[in-house]
Amino acid sequence: MNVENKIAKNTKGQIEVLEAVVIRFVGDSGDGMQLTGTQFSDTSAMFGNDVATFPNYPAEIRAPQGSLYGVSGFQVHIGSMEINTPGDDVDLLVAMNPAGLKTNLYAVKPGHTIIVDTDSFTKKNLEKAQYKTNPLEDGSLANYRIIEVGMTTLTKEALKNVDGLDNKSITRSKNMFALGMVYWMYHRAREHTIDFINKKFKSKPEIIEANTKVLNAGYYFAETLELIPNAYTIVPAKMAPGTYRIIMGNAATAWGFLAAAEKSGLELFLGSYPITPATDILHELVKHKHFGVKAFQAEDEIAGISSAIGAAFAGDLAITTTSGPGLALKGEALGLAMMIELPLVVVNVQRGGPSTGLPTKTEQSDLLQAMYGRNGESPVIVIAASTPSNCFNFAYEASKLALEHMTPVILLTDGYIANGSAPWKIKTVDEMPEIRNNKVSEIKENFHPYDRDQKSLARNWAIPGTPGLEHRVGGLEKDKVTGNVSYVPENHEYMTKIRAEKIKRVQNYIPEIASEFAQKGDLLVVGWGGTYGSLYTAVKQLNDDGFTNIGYAHFNYINPLPKNTEDLFKKFKKIIVCELNNGQFVNVLRIHFNGFEFLQHNKIQGLPFSNSELTEKFKQLVSVSE
Amino acid sequence: METTAIKQYTFKDFASDQEVRWCPGCDDYVILRSMQKALPEMGVKKEDVVFISGIGCSSRFPYYMDTYGMHGIHGRAPAIATGVKLANPNLSVWVITGDGDSLAIGGNHFIHVLRRNIDLNIILFNNEIYGLTKGQFSPTSLVGQKTKSSPYGNTQPPFSPGELALGAGARFFARVGGNTPKEMTTIFIESEKFKGTALVEILQNCVIFNDGCFTQYTDKAVREDKQLYVEHGKPMIFGKERDKGLVLNKLKLEVVTIGENGVTQEDILVHDAKDSDPTLHQMLVRLDYPLITGIIRSFDDITLGEREDDLTAAVKFNSKFKKTNDLFFSGETYEVK
Structure with missing residues (x-):
């Protein structure tokens, strides 16, 4: 097929400036798409x-080649403006095989570009992807700009003079060809990746040479063959x-x-068992024996x-990580x-549930488990991070709250922000807030382990090795004073209430909730945890479009809730609680604030919210009142 | 390093102010007193001693010791104790557990703690029954044993704690009757001296739900004829008359009488607890006549703590990261102006 017929040619060298772009790389799970x-x-x-990124990969490590369920993808959203999500609709899809094209075509904006490796569009691969006819030939892609590239052939060609490479290493470097092309299209320098290749394959000079050559080959291919209408750039944000x-x-x-x-001066202990998608925290912490x-x-x-x-x-400062x-x-x-x-x-790190559920997909459905999933009256602090980078702050905050209030803290993140990057x-540790602890180091007269701080109700922390x-x-159950076992009925009630009160008083130590955008008005959008990027982007867009009566409150503190929550709710006519579950936080709010009608927007597909679904929903709610 | 003199304690220093609430006549009293007597002999500071237990009659033990202690959850004491020891290797950490706690609900932690050889002591009160839940069969109950949950007789064959432990890689295993405080005290002291996971199985009579379960071995009248208390480097001789002994006959241990059929004391096997090869230790553990008590295995091996310390020291020595800032600003960073 003659590619050039499909694409209007542009003058070479013309560079168009874009505000933001969403690119998705898809291929077999062994094709190196994540990299x-x-x-x-x-x-x-x-x-x-x-930038914001989101990987989307199958639960199987190496699913059968070419299969629909073995497709691995990685989405990148880059912009010269503030980027809060990995983006919904795709401007450029790079599909290394038919299965990747088939499973991702839905996301590509009509009229936008798809680069395919034509060498992978074999009869066998088309069958595996359940294509009856070749989409490159049957006209089904007429609404897109298709750039057909024989990437496997071109990669082999580029490497014909490199010694010491087996066939597998050659075909495996074709992802670099694709990357080289995209670098040219978006006016990006190759140096960072060349440095990376040099470091990663330090002991394998032939692999360094191969990857570098193929990266350059892809870059020059895009430049010289004039297949690509424009080069674009996105200026710094x-x-x-x-x-x-x-x-x-x-x-x-x-x-x-x-x-x-480091700040608290305590040693860090992690007890953990591998589970997707939390294991990377274990992987990271095992590296840091140098910090003890x-x-x-x-x-x-x-x-x-x-x-x-x-x-x-x-x-120790003790943590455990799981899903x-x-x-x-x-x-x-x-x-x-x-x-x-x-x-x-x-x-x-929440994933799709229940049971084994969707291990590699995201969901917010463990909130009620975190709140109530224990026998007896068993309140703990529950907080949630909301972006990949503020996971740092909330891990720090969780540690601080645990140490200062002598209680377990559950920190909720999810697969979306855990695997996303930004x-x-x-x-620096210097700029982080102080962390106190309740350790008792000296012998006190009449020491009791359950003596409490009058304000916070946190108990003493006397650790083994301390004499006396x-x-x-x-x-x-323990006696309220001595800590010895007690079955006294009144004591049990007292202890149950004081444990609850201790958690409630954490309200005095956490920030108040604030609305972004409208401070009062027609609609308050409420979210918690990892949906921040999607919700913020949607509400911001609506405000930019003139819907200045919409506010947005995002909760990082779930138990206890910020003190002023009810005051904020009172300032809006309608409240909609948006969650990636069947309605969990909304029910927590209903328990606490029964005078409000809480509307819901829920999605349970293992995927984040899309911008369009949110803006449409919110627009409907405000237009009724107008 | 300066060593501070350790106060000379008596058993009273280790008794807490809590009233002991086991059934009258329970062997647990003997174990408690033996521990309180053993601790002053160990050369450890009282504030460095930690008792961690699971759930069950035995697991009330920490409440009665005036040391640091935690009454944990069912079966998990070895995991809790592992965290205590890794957090502070200077502590003398003791796990108190029973046959249900360690071999049923906590079976997984039991085998893994032994595999790792972390420096802990585990005291297993084996009474072949669930006491605190009032009399169900346990993983050490005998086939046919009638209990509240097996009114027609137990159909589940038992574990032998020693066999399971050696199979899981235990470097130290001792067994002792619940009515022999002197031996028990000695074994507690030896288990504390041992660097690695030391498991002590106590044949503990439950007077209420399984009375007499070990009488055939532990009763004063038969003890010397039915038990062989092994000691490293000594010939394995037993009997009231000290005339019975063990020899290896092909692949089996055999009881012989000294002075009969030309057998002399020199023919009797000498106990080698320190052998790295556990084959003979397994055979001793399996024997039911005589029942072997004493320290059956005590093989000095590198501990988990030692491995971790060596690794940490090497990583620290080679690393350029001293503070978190060194890490945070390392590698690929970029400036926004």
Whole structure:
């Protein structure tokens, strides 16, 4: 097929300036799409763009080649303006095989560009992708700009003079060809990626040569063959000055704990068991033995939290990391930590549930489990991070709250922000708030382990090794003064209430909730956790379009809720609570604030909200009142 | 390093002010007193001693010790204790558990703690029954045993704690009768000295739900004839007359009588608890006549803590990261002006 007939030619060298662009790279799970996408986003960030990324990969490690369910994708949103989501509709799709095209075509904006590797459009691959006819030939793609490139052939051609490469290494480097093309199209320098290749394959000079050659080949191919109508550029975004790096949510979470440990002067202990999508926090923390981090991979989820409880008892900053099914297993031990009132952070990187659910997809459906998933009256602090980079802040905050209030804290993130990446203006430990703790180091007359701070109600933390403060704690109800086992009815009621009151008083130590955009008006959009980017973008767009009667309140503190929550709610005629679940936070709000009618917008597809679904919904709600 | 003198304690220093609430006549009293007597002999500071327990009759133990302690949740004491020890390697950490706690609900933690060889002591009160829930069969109950949950007889074959432990890689295993406080005290002291996970199985009589479960071995009248208390480096001889002993006959242990059929004391096997090969230890554990008590295995091996310390020291030495800022500003950063 003659490609040039499909594409209107432009003058070479013309560069069009765009505000933002969404690019999605898709291929087989072994095609290196995650790496390709990461390279493109890192390069763009260093160029000065704001970026947000989102990987979308199958649960299978290497699903059968060419299959629809084996497609791995990576989406990058870059902009010269503020970018808060990885974007919905795609401006450029790079499809390395028919399955990738088939499963991702829906996302491409009509009239926009798709680059395909024609070498992969074989009869066999078309069958695997369940195409009856070849979409490149049957006219079904008439609404798009198709750029057909024999990437496998061109890669082989580029490498014909490189010695020491087997066939597999040759075909595996074709992702670099695609990346090279996209670099030319978006006017990006190749240096960052060449540096990366040199570092990654330090001991394999032939692989360095191959990847570099193919990257360059793709770049020059795009430039010289005039297949591509335009080159585009996205100028640097206006961002606060400072030193930045691109960080993934899970890494930011891990680093928040490192910072909290350093600030508090405590050693960091992690007890964990591998589970998708939380394992990267374990991967990150095991690297940091140089900071004295004790990362213990336990035999199961229960041992993960139990070892952390032991470490907290012995005086460490103790954390455990998991995802939904793991939180279910940790429930009993979490109740113990709550009962004995030890500082402990439990990170739940939420994924699609119930049961094994959708391990690699995102959802916010563990909120009620976090709030109530334990036997007995068992309140704990629950907070949620809302962007990949503020996972750092909330991991730090979770540690601070746990230590200062002597209680377990559940930190909720989700697969979307945990695996997503964004620029992070690097925080130093010096600029983070102080972290106190309740350790008792001297022998006190009449010491009791359950003596409490009058304001916060946090108990003493006397750790083993401290002479004269020997005491016992345990899961049995304890006397309010001595901490010894007590079955006295009134004492149990007193202790139940004081444990609840201790958590409630955390309200005095957390920020108030504020509305972004309208401070009062017709509609308050309410969200929590990882949906911040989507909701913020939608409300901002509507405000820009003149809907200045819409406000937006995003909750990072779930239990307890900010003190002024009700006051804020009163300022709006309607409230809509948007969640990636069947309605969990909204029910928590209904329990607390029964005088309001809470509307809902819920999505349970393992996917984030799209901008259009939100703006349409919100517009309907305000237009009725106008 | 300066070493501070350790106060000379007596058993009273280790008794808490809490009233002990086990059934009258329970062997748990013997175990508690033996521990309180052993601790002053160990050369550890009272504030460095931590008892961690699970759930069950035995697991009330920490409340009665005037040390640091935690009464945890069912089966998880080895995992909690692992966290305590990793957090502070200077502590002397003791796990108190029962046959249900460690071999049923906590079976997973039990085998993994032994595999890792972290420096803890585990005292397993084996009474072959669930006491606190009032008399159900446990994973060590015998086939045919009638209990509240097996009124027609138990159909589930039991674990042997020692066999399971050695199979899981235990470096230290001792067994002792619940009515022999002197031996128990000695074994507690030895288990504290041992660097690694030391497991002590106590044959503990439950007077209420499984009375007499070990009488055939532990009763004073038969003890010397039915038990062989092994000691490292000593010939394995038993019997009231000290005339019975163990020899290896092909792949089986055999009881012989010294002075009969030309058997002399020199023919009797000498106990080698420190052998890295656990084969003979397994055979001793499996024997039911005589029942072997004492320290059956005590093989000095590198501990989890030592491995971790070595690794941490090497990583620290080689790393350019001293503070988190070194990490945060390392690698690919960029400036926005």
